[in-house]
Amino acid sequence: MSEDTIENLLLWAQQKGVNLPDTIEFLQSESGQICCVAKCDEPEFRLQIPSTLVITSALSQAYFGAKARYNTYLKLLFAKLKFDTTPTLVDGEDLKTKFAPYIKALPNVLDSPLTWNPAEFNLLNGTNLFNSLREKLELIFNEWQSLLSELSQDDRFKSTIKPDTCDFSALTMEDVYLNYTSETSSGSNFWFSFQAYLWSHLIFLSRAFPEYIINKDGPSSSIMLLPIIDLLNHDFNSKIEWSQGDKQGSFRLRKLEGVSAGSEIFNNYGGKGNEELLMGYGFVLENNVFDTVALRIKLSPTILASILMENDVALPTLSNYTHFAFETDQSKSSNEHNDHTDGALYLISLENDTCLQQLLALFCRLEAHEGETRHHLRPRLQGLQNLRVALAEKLKSTKSSPLVEFQGTYAINVYRKACAEAYKAGQVQILKSSIDGLKRQEKLLLNLHKKQLVTTKKLSKLDPAFIAQGLAELGDITLSSENDLYVLWLLLRKSCPVESVAESLRWILELYGEFDGDLINYKDEAESLQKAISSNIDYNFNANELAKAMAFIETYSYFRASKEETVLVKPFKT
Numbered sequence: 268m269s270e271d272t273i274e275n276l277l278l279w280a281q282q283k284g285v286n287l288p289d290t291i292e293f294l295q296s297e298s299g300q301i302c303c304v305a306k307c308d309e310p311e312f313r314l315q316i317p318s319t320l321v322i323t324s325a326l327s328q329a330y331f332g333a334k335a336r337y338n339t340y341l342k343l344l345f346a347k348l349k350f351d352t353t354p355t356l357v358d359g360e361d362l363k364t365k366f367a368p369y370i371k372a373l374p375n376v377l378d379s380p381l382t383w384n385p386a387e388f389n390l391l392n393g394t395n396l397f398n399s400l401r402e403k404l405e406l407i408f409n410e411w412q413s414l415l416s417e418l419s420q421d422d423r424f425k426s427t428i429k430p431d432t433c434d435f436s437a438l439t440m441e442d443v444y445l446n447y448t449s450e451t452s453s454g455s456n457f458w459f460s461f462q463a464y465l466w467s468h469l470i471f472l473s474r475a476f477p478e479y480i481i482n483k484d485g486p487s488s489s490i491m492l493l494p495i496i497d498l499l500n501h502d503f504n505s506k507i508e509w510s511q512g513d514k515q516g517s518f519r520l521r522k523l524e525g526v527s528a529g530s531e532i533f534n535n536y537g538g539k540g541n542e543e544l545l546m547g548y549g550f551v552l553e554n555n556v557f558d559t560v561a562l563r564i565k566l567s568p569t570i571l572a573s574i575l576m577e578n579d580v581a582l583p584t585l586s587n588y589t590h591f592a593f594e595t596d597q598s599k600s601s602n603e604h605n606d607h608t609d610g611a612l613y614l615i616s617l618e619n620d621t622c623l624q625q626l627l628a629l630f631c632r633l634e635a636h637e638g639e640t641r642h643h644l645r646p647r648l649q650g651l652q653n654l655r656v657a658l659a660e661k662l663k664s665t666k667s668s669p670l671v672e673f674q675g676t677y678a679i680n681v682y683r684k685a686c687a688e689a690y691k692a693g694q695v696q697i698l699k700s701s702i703d704g705l706k707r708q709e710k711l712l713l714n715l716h717k718k719q720l721v722t723t724k725k726l727s728k729l730d731p732a733f734i735a736q737g738l739a740e741l742g743d744i745t746l747s748s749e750n751d752l753y754v755l756w757l758l759l760r761k762s763c764p765v766e767s768v769a770e771s772l773r774w775i776l777e778l779y780g781e782f783d784g785d786l787i788n789y790k791d792e793a794e795s796l797q798k799a800i801s802s803n804i805d806y807n808f809n810a811n812e813l814a815k816a817m818a819f820i821e822t823y824s825y826f827r828a829s830k831e832e833t834v835l836v837k838p839f840k841t
C-alpha cells in the first residue's frame with residue numbers, strides 16, 4: 268500500500284470526525300502491515316469513531332432488505348463496495364464513494380490458510396487446521412450459494428445473478444483453489460463471485476468487532492467494521508477498553524495504561540491460540556501463552572446422556588471458551604444450546620492444566636465398569652493410558668501425515684511457511700508436554716498404589732511354583748496373550764488352600780470366587796485356549812471356567828499400552 272493511501276485514509280477519517288491525536292502516527296512495515304506508533308509518551312490514548320463511520324448490518328438491511336442472516340448480507344454488501352464498479356445507494360448516499368478511502372487501504376490478499384495454494388496447504392498436514400479447512404471453506408461456500416439463490420429471485424438482481432449449482436463436495440482442494448479461492452480464479456471480478464465474498468469474509472474475520480458494544484438492542488452475534496480502529500495490531504498483553512463513545516452509536520477504544528514514545532499502540536483481540544490466529548487473522552505469535560491443541564471427543568448418544576445426567580465430568584463446547592466477535596448465525600444457535608452433537612471440545616494448553624485434567628476425567632469415566640466410578644484406581648490408570656495413547660497418535664499424525672495430491676506447481680510464500688511451522692511446532696510442544704504430564708501422573712499413581720497392583724512379573728516372583736511346576740505340567744503351550752497366563756494361574760490356584768498363596772495375591776482368588784460376570788464375549792477365545800492346552804497334553808479345563816477367568820481378568824485389570832502389559836488392580840477408590 269502506498270503512503271498516499273494511508274494519508275488519504277487518515278485525512279478522510281479526520282474529515283468524518285475521528286479524533287486522531289497528533290501524538291500518534293501510522294507507519295508501514297516492510298511487509299506492508301500498518302502499525303500505530305506513539306510519537307511521544309502517551310499517558311492516555313483514546314480513539315473514537317463516530318456512528319456514521321461504523322459499518323453495521325443496518326446498511327445491508329437497508330440495501331438488500333435483509334430480515335435475517337445479517338452478518339451474511341453485511342459481508343455481501345462489503346464485497347459489493349469493494350468489487351462493484353457501480354454505486355451502492357442507501358438513503359441517496361453512495362456507500363462505495365463514502366467508504367472508498369477505507370476500502371482502498373484494506374489488504375487485497377489475506378494470509379488465512381483459507382486462501383493458501385495446495386503446496387502451502389500441505390505445510391499444515393496432520394494438524395487440526397489441515398483437517399478442518401475443507402469443512403470451513405464448504406460452510407462459507409454454502410453460505411454464498413444460498414445468497415446467490417436468494418438474489419437470483421430478487422427483481423433487482425435476477426437479470427445478472429444466477430444461482431451457482433456447483434457441488435463443493437465433488438471438488439478436490441486443488442479445484443477449489445483454482446476455481447474459487449485463488450486471486451485469479453474465474454469470476455473473481457464480479458462482486459457476487461465466491462472470491463469476492465471470501466475476501467469480504469476474511470476482512471470481517473480479521474477485523475470485525477461485536478456490534479453489541481454500541482448497540483445493546485441489536486442481534487447479539489452481529490458484527491461491525493470500525494475504520495481506523497481496525498488499524499491497531501494485536502498484543503494479548505495490551506490493556507484495552509472497548510465501549511460506546513460520547514454519542515449514541517459511536518465507538519471508543521481506550522488504552523488503560525500509558526504508552527512510551529516510539530512504542531506501538533496495540534489493540535487486544537483476546538486470548539487466542541495460534542490456530543485461531545492463523546485461521547482468522549493470518550498470523551501466529553511465538554511463545555503464545557494462549558496456544559492450545561483442540562481435541563474433539565465424540566460420544567455415543569447413550570454415553571452422552573448418562574454422563575450429562577451424572578454431571579460429574581465436564582463436557583465443554585466451543586461456547587465455554589470464547590465469545591467470537593465473528594460468528595455465523597448458524598454457529599451461534601448451536602453454541603447457545605451448549606449442544607454436544609459435535610462432541611465435547613477440549614483445548615489443552617501448556618499454561619493451564621485444567622482442560623487436560625477434564626479430558627482425563629472423561630477418559631477415566633469412559634473406562635469405569637459397572638460398580639466403579641472414575642475415581643477408582645483401575646479406570647484411573649486405564650484412562651491415563653488411553654489418553655496417553657490418543658495424544659501420542661495425535662502427535663504422530665501432527666508430525667507426519669499424508670499430503671493432498673495436486674497437479675500444478677505452486678510457489679510457497681515464505682511468510683506463510685514460517686506461520687505454518689510455528690503453528691505446528693506449538694501443537695507438537697503442547698502434545699509432548701501433555702503426554703509427559705500424564706506419564707508423571709501415572710508414575711505417581713503407580714508408586715502410591717504398588718500394593719494394589721499385580722503384574723505377571725510380580726506374580727511369578729510371588730508364586731515361583733506356578734511357573735516352575737504348574738505351567739510346566741501344562742506342557743509346551745503357546746499363550747496368545749499375557750492375559751492367558753493370569754487365566755491359567757487362576758484355574759490352577761483357585762482351589763488351593765488360602766495359606767499356600769502369597770498374601771498379596773489372595774485378594775485375586777477371593778474376588779474370583781465371588782465373580783459372576785457375563786461370559787458371552789469370551790466363549791470363542793476360551794475354546795481356543797482349551798484346544799491349545801488339550802491338544803498338547805491331556806489336561807481338561809472346562810471352557811466355561813476359562814471364559815469366566817478371562818472375563819474376570821478383563822474386569823480387574825488395565826492394559827498398560829506403553830509397556831504392553833496387563834496389570835491386575837485391586838478395587839480401590841482413590
Ligand SMILES: C[S@@+](CC[C@H](N)C(=O)[O-])C[C@H]1O[C@@H](n2cnc3c(N)ncnc32)[C@H](O)[C@@H]1O
Pocket residue numbers: 299300301302373374473474497498499500501502547548549550551
Ligand atoms: C485488524 S488488522 C490490523 C491492521 C493491519 N496491520 C493492517 O495493516 O491493516 C489485523 C491484521 O493485522 C495483522 N496483525 C495484527 N496483529 C499482528 C501481530 N501481533 N503480528 C503479526 N500480524 C499482526 C494480521 O495480518 C491481521 O490479519
